[in-house]
Amino acid sequence: MTTSFGSPEARAFRERLRTWLAGNVPEAWRRAGGEDLTDDEVVEVRREWDRRLFAAGYAGVTWPVEFGGRGFGPVEEYVFYEECARAGAPEGLGRVGRLLAGPTLIAHGTDEQRARYLRPILSGEEIxxxxxxxxxxxxxxxxxxxxxxxxxxxxxxxxxxxxxxxxxxxxxxxxxxxxxxxxxxxxxxxxxxxxxxxxxxxxxxxxxxxxxxxxxxxxxxxxxxxxxxxxxxxxDGWRVAMTVLTNERGMAEAANRYVDLMADSRQLLECAGHRPSRIGGDTLGGVEVYADRVEALRWQVMRAVEKSARGGDWFPSMAVLKLYWSELMQDMASAGLGLGCAEHASWWRRRYLESRATTIYSGTSEIQRNIIAERVLGLPK
CATH class of the missing domain: 2.40.110.10 (Butyryl-CoA Dehydrogenase, subunit A, domain 2)
Incomplete structure (x- = not known):
């Protein structure tokens, strides 16, 4: 199993994946993230993306080989989601099945359940x-x-x-x-x-x-x-549910949020008037701090992934990262909206409205702070 992002195996996997994505991400989706497509067209693109992932062997990167996956570890999983997000790839309709239902069935399901449901999940046939x-x-x-x-x-x-x-x-x-x-x-x-x-x-x-x-x-x-x-x-469903929630707040979410925030950071710099020949000014200095915070997130995610690949516990990192990226996303959206950039006003309005929910879903910020205090730091209740 690959345990480092700098290993030859991880670099080779990244290059192969990057080449495949360059030739397979639909151009219409890459340009505008599907915003110029009708709802029916969006659904069809996402279904087709599930089929392409399955055909290329990327539908179950970390699933065990005996269940149709590639058998890779956390490092490759993170690389996969990071590169997909960088390439502007669509989110397949089968995401919940691949990330949550499938791994849960592998961990807790019967042989009959695995035989019935796993392949249709990977292929995107069933959502x-x-x-x-x-x-x-x-x-x-x-x-x-x-x-x-x-x-x-x-x-x-x-x-x-x-x-x-x-x-x-x-x-x-x-x-x-x-x-x-x-x-x-x-x-x-x-x-x-x-x-x-x-x-x-x-x-x-x-x-x-x-x-x-x-x-x-x-x-x-x-x-x-x-x-x-x-x-x-x-x-005994609570124990099964904990498997689902651990996967829900795992590498995929961390990688995708990092890339989303990186895009927001670049947009902030552009709206603040950042060009190679125009570096400087209070406005620029005020938004550059967000680029630093996004980079800090990237290093924290990579450190947590490598620790997990070496057999460490992902759980402590999970709560810290969720708290960090959700509140950073709200801060950046508020900053972008406050810049009053006419050219990107619709972008920042949408980002601001969407960001209001980030500190609620997948566990509220209050819940994350309780987890950090009690289960990570060991503080009394």
């Missing part, structure tokens, strides 16, 4: 969504109230999930539901695979402050789910 958050259970995930009642060979699921990405395209949902007494927190949840086309499933897109509808509400009304679709033991 997954993640059914965790609820109106009354976001940061406090143990408070979920979607109920899965046992009825012979099936569970009957009723409840509501919210902020569910890809639900309006998904074939399957990785659902965390209550199967035991409500008072037995963390010991009363089960992880289920729910057919999103089953009777009783209703999906409603949520219109966001940015004008987009990337998330959904999902309602379950007495939906039948076979007991065979449970991942892990009954009432």
């Amino acid at each position: 997954w969504c993640q059914g965790f958050s609820e109106p009354g259970a976001g940061s406090d995930l143990a408070a979920v109230r979607t109920r899965a009642g046992r009825d012979g060979a099936v569970y009957r699921v009723s409840g509501q999930k919210t902020w569910t990405s890809f639900a309006h395209y998904a074939d399957w949902c990785l659902l965390l539901a209550l199967t035991g007494p409500a008072e037995l927190r963390h010991r009363n949840l089960s992880m289920l695979i729910v057919d999103m086309h089953a009777p009783g499933v209703t999906v409603r897109p949520i219109r966001q402050i940015s004008g987009r509808s990337e998330f959904n509400e999902v309602f379950f009304d007495d939906v039948e789910v076979p007991v065979a679709n449970r991942i892990g033991a009954e009432d």
Whole structure:
């Protein structure tokens, strides 16, 4: 396993990937990130991207070889997502399946579940969504109230999930539901695979402050789910959920956020009047600090990845990095909007509105600070 970004193996992987991306990222997407495409065109581009990744062997970079992956480690995983982001590659519709559902099935699923679901996840044939958050259970995930009642060979699921990405395209949902007494927190949840086309499933897109509808509400009304679709033991879903959350806040997120922030940093410099012949001035000095903060993020991510590749624990870095990049993204968006750059006003408006949620999703900043204090620094509660 590669343990250093400077190793010959890591450099060779980066060069091969960079060459492949140069010839495969759709030009229309590379130019404008899909903003000039219709919703239907965006969906088709993203589906096609899933197919291209699978055909080239890049769909499961870190998945074990026996499950269709390449068997690479954290360094190659980070390189993959960093180079995809640098190249302006689209995000495939199969992202939740590849990053969350697949690794969870590999870790906790049965042989039958792996045989049924893993290949369609890698190929992009079947799309997954993640059914965790609820109106009354976001940061406090143990408070979920979607109920899965046992009825012979099936569970009957009723409840509501919210902020569910890809639900309006998904074939399957990785659902965390209550199967035991409500008072037995963390010991009363089960992880289920729910057919999103089953009777009783209703999906409603949520219109966001940015004008987009990337998330959904999902309602379950007495939906039948076979007991065979449970991942892990009954009432042991919290342990399975921790696997999902660790992958959700892993290398892919860190790499993509670094590249997003690098693009924002360059845009800030341009809006401040930064040109090779015009370096200087208070405005420039005020925004250059963000470039330094972005570079600090890059080194922190790379250090954490190399530590993980050597067998270290990713968990302490996960909370620190999430807190850092989410608040930096808000700071940079506010700075960009405040510059009043007419040429890029729409860019900064969109970035500002989108950034408001970064300190909420994937664990609020308050939750991250609690994790750092209690689990990283060992401070008393």
